[in-house]
Amino acid sequence: MYVIMVYDVGQKRGAKVLKFLRQHLIWVQNSVFEGEVTNVQFEEIKHGIKERIKKEEDCIIYYKFDSMNYTDRGIIGKEKNEIDSFI
Amino acid sequence: MYVIMVYDVGQKRGAKVLKFLRQHLIWVQNSVFEGEVTNVQFEEIKHGIKERIKKEEDCIIYYKFDSMNYTDRGIIGKEKNEIDSFI
Numbered sequence: 001m002y003v004i005m006v007y008d009v010g011q012k013r014g015a016k017v018l019k020f021l022r023q024h025l026i027w028v029q030n031s032v033f034e035g036e037v038t039n040v041q042f043e044e045i046k047h048g049i050k051e052r053i054k055k056e057e058d059c060i061i062y063y064k065f066d067s068m069n070y071t072d073r074g075i076i077g078k079e080k081n082e083i084d085s086f087i
Numbered sequence: 088m089y090v091i092m093v094y095d096v097g098q099k100r101g102a103k104v105l106k107f108l109r110q111h112l113i114w115v116q117n118s119v120f121e122g123e124v125t126n127v128q129f130e131e132i133k134h135g136i137k138e139r140i141k142k143e144e145d146c147i148i149y150y151k152f153d154s155m156n157y158t159d160r161g162i163i164g165k166e167k168n169e170i171d172s173f174i
Contacts, residue, residue, distance in 0.1 A: 077147055
């Protein structure tokens with residue numbers, strides 16, 4: 001499946017979440033990641049995040065897709081990471 | 088169509104983009120918006136953003152979907168905005 005993940009996490013924990021997610025997904029921008037993962041990988045990612053955040057304060061939103069076939073992705077302004085070659 | 092939009096904009100311009108997008112889409116979290124729009128509305132949103140950002144510095148990424156039928160959306164941690172009733 002394909003996942004888009006956006007996090008809003010306190011600064012100190014944000015660095016940990018950033019580092020963790022960089023190992024599992026493709027960094028897109030700011031606090032946004034995306035990538036192709038299996039169900040097992042996705043469960044591992046969710047578990048890893050839960051270990052790194054304060055669930056009373058932090059928030060991670062994810063969007064899951066069977067595939068990216070029906071979607072379009074665009075950028076306004078400056079591209080901060082050249083991920084197109086990965087998709 | 089359904090749109091997810093994430094912005095990474097300098098602080099001063101960020102406030103303008105936030106205010107503008109609140110009038111057109113549903114605020115989800117941090118710098119993330121989503122919502123159902125027509126093609127015309129989407130063009131208006133893109134135009135309005137371009138007027139408010141510095142395109143050499145700022146970056147807005149959008150994902151367009153024909154519908155949200157094949158997607159799942161989840162939250163880890165604290166929900167910051169109750170948008171489920173809008174979807």
